[in-house]
Amino acid sequence: MNTPRKHDTQTGSRLPGPASPTRYFGYLVNVSAVIGTALIAVVMFVLNADIVSRALFSRALPGVREIVTASLALIVFLQLSSALRKGRMVRTDGIVPVLKSRAPVAARVLETVQLLIGVGMFTVLSYATWRLFLSAYASNDQFGVPGGFSFAKWPVQAVVFFGCVMMALQYLTLAVGTAMGRGAEPRDQEGEGGLH
């Protein structure tokens, strides 16, 4: 956990071609990850500011609940494709390490199929969240209470849709890479997923 992590933009250099679409896609993944990451600090700050304000001035800040709720959606969907790219999606090792050493080709086929299923699922989700975005835009649904602190839901829905599309594309990139044997999906050090 103390090993220095490579800076985001450096990963772009591993991608092929100076101006290939995958490279621009890589930048897009990183930029959205940066925004998602910064939002975590914002959420921490807003919650603490609210507590201080309540303690010192007996006054809650308006809209904290709504900001935290919306930010979480943004954090998750802005960060998801980057987490996938960095091998941070949770999985069990299971048979893959054994298969890799005994039957590398079979392992590659298996991983490619798994990644393609990921493409399929996030394509479906992209379509589903696009429809939700359209209906949120049309009805102009709001976070919070009307008259009080509120803001429109559709920009958040748009980010959710964007995140799903990025995931489908990232899965596709990984699937193609794995199929062509250009180094499989990076596997993170055990425990970095930090779940247990």
Add this chain to the structure above:
Amino acid sequence: MDAVTICLLAFLALGILIYSGMHISTALFVTAFVGLWWDYGNLELVVRLLGIAATGAISSYEYGVIPLFVLMGYLVLKAGIGADTYAIANRVVGWAPGGLGHATVVANALFAAVTGVSIASAVLFTKISVPEMVSRGYSKRFAVGVVAGSSMLGMLIPPSVLMVFFAILTNTSIGSLFIAGIVPGILLSLGFVVVILFMALRHPERFGRGPDVQAAANEPSSEGNLLWRAIPVALLIALVLGGIYEGFFTPTEAGAVGAAGALIVALVRRVLSPRSLWDVLLDTAYTTASLVILIISASMFSRFIATAGLTVELTEWLHASQLGVTGLILCYVALILVLGAVLDSISIMLIVVPIFSVVFKSYGVDLVWIGIITTLAIEIGLLTPPFGMAAFVIKATMPQDDPVTAKDVFVGAAPFALIALAVIGLLIAFPTIATGLVK
């Protein structure tokens, strides 16, 4: 095909997919998708349900608790608070027979109260306490075993990511679960201390030259220094757990306060450059994204299970079978332990809890109590072969020139797994151990 057959097939498919190394969230998505499609026969409807699950699952303020406690955990590690807990524990209990073992347990308990993941503890204490135990002549098996065993405390003592998962899956209060984990956590620590004492008295030869008070006293940390190290730990625990218990903070706010507190400690100690702060935030964001997508996919899967009618059938069948609540809980724990041998903790939670929580509700059982039992039972899976996570993490963390086998860890951790089982027994017999503190 009837509902039960479909669901059993779905579980089998899910197990195979997870086991073949597919991302757990994708495995849950695809099983739920195919299953729902089969149930409804209407693709349009299924797509709409999936979309609602994707956004509905995150339209909740409570989920904010995840990034904040994860952030707090990373900052606490960076601030060196894990090493502090070990120094404090060593001073307090290091004099007893098997002293470094006790110190590891107590340090884990303290560290667990400021962090939400037990693998983090396993990594940390493999680095801190195993080398010291080995150099003082403790048996290596015991050294890795006690680290693996006490890493269970990481999830049982709040804050705990597993409890957050349970709370979200069952719609239980996160704060209540956290509070309910405190007494069982202390009980488990005491059980560990007793078993170490027993082993140290019976086999002093496995515990080196006995209590090495001399060396502990010669450490560079003077009393004042130790106090300086103890204050941040005490303050963070008081703020987070005290704040939730007294109702000053929601769990989400407590996470924010704890993260800010850990950040201040790290800044005061000058161990955090802007760059490493950014790395910590990045790690937090990755972990958050991967955890929340798991919750989203699990909510789709449980939607499918509910639609297929398995929970209804299972509930009716169990009621008809005259199995009492105790019998039901025993079967439930046994199921988790069996799954624990082949799956990781999060997968078990995602598969088992959505179904059984409905059953337990129909029996009128307090889900907070069940949540604590579930967490502990799942954690035992970390210690059982062939796939106990803790064993592999410790194995991977040990230095190359001083390796251990997974078997060493499993054997060394066995006494601690048994203590944990005993605590589950006590919890089933006396629910107040868990629910007593909950208001």
